[in-house]
Amino acid sequence: MGMPGTEGERFSVAVRTVDGTVLLTLGGELDHDTAEPLRQALEGAAVRGGRLVVDMAGLRFCDSTGLNALLHGRIAVEEAGGSLELAGLGGPVARMFRITGADTVFPVHSDVTRALGGKPGP
Numbered sequence: 453m454g455m456p457g458t459e460g461e462r463f464s465v466a467v468r469t470v471d472g473t474v475l476l477t478l479g480g481e482l483d484h485d486t487a488e489p490l491r492q493a494l495e496g497a498a499v500r501g502g503r504l505v506v507d508m509a510g511l512r513f514c515d516s517t518g519l520n521a522l523l524h525g526r527i528a529v530e531e532a533g534g535s536l537e538l539a540g541l542g543g544p545v546a547r548m549f550r551i552t553g554a555d556t557v558f559p560v561h562s563d564v565t566r567a568l569g570g571k572p573g574p
Contacts, residue, residue, distance in 0.1 A: 461480070462480050462481050462486050463478070463480040463482055463483075463486035463489065463490075464478070464479040464480055464489075464510075465477070465478055465489050465493050466479075467493050467496070467497070470568055471568065471569075472502065472503070473502070473503045473504070473505055473568060474500065474502065474503070474504045475504075475505050475564070475568075476497065476504065476505070476506045476507065477510065477564075478490065478506065478507065478511045479510035479511065480510070480511065480512060480513075481511075481512055481513040481514075482511055482513065482515070482517075483514070483515045483518060484515065484517040487517045487518055487521045490518065490521050490522075490525075491521050491524075491525075494521065494522070494524070494525030494528065494529070494536075495528065497525075497529065498528035498531075498532050498534070499532065500532070500534075501532035501533045501534040502534045503535050503537070504529050504534060504536045505537050505539055505561070505568065506522065506536065506538050507539050507540050507564045507567075508539065508540050508541050508542075508545055509539070509540025509542065509563065509564070510540075511545050513544065513545065514544075514545045514548060515548075516552075519548070519549070519552065519554055522538075522558070523554070523557065526557070526558065536558065537558060537559040537560070537561060538561070539560070539561040539562070539563055539566070540561075540562070540563050541560055
């Protein structure tokens with residue numbers, strides 16, 4: 453079932469808070485046609501400042517539009533005094549982040565459990 457505001461079933465973003473950390477869980481394909489819900493979620497999280505973790509384990513595809521949304525989100529979060537971290541990079545998404553060097557710009561965790569300090573979310 454897609455989240456409200458997403459483009460059909462191709463991409464989803466779910467937002468929740470775990471122990472004070474805002475967690476964005478992405479799924480599907482993040483590209484030019486589906487990036488707007490992510491931009492909106494990042495803007496909403498940036499306003500709050502604090503720590504933001506983006507779980508990318510469910511992401512099958514990410515193009516430069518998705519990468520740019522995350523880079524802009526990181527700047528906005530940092531300007532509000534927070535941090536944006538990634539978790540669960542894998543497959544073609546991890547490869548794209550490696551090739552572009554974006555994996556050196558973000559703190560990257562192997563999975564969400566580690567990102568949240570070893571405590572699985574509810």
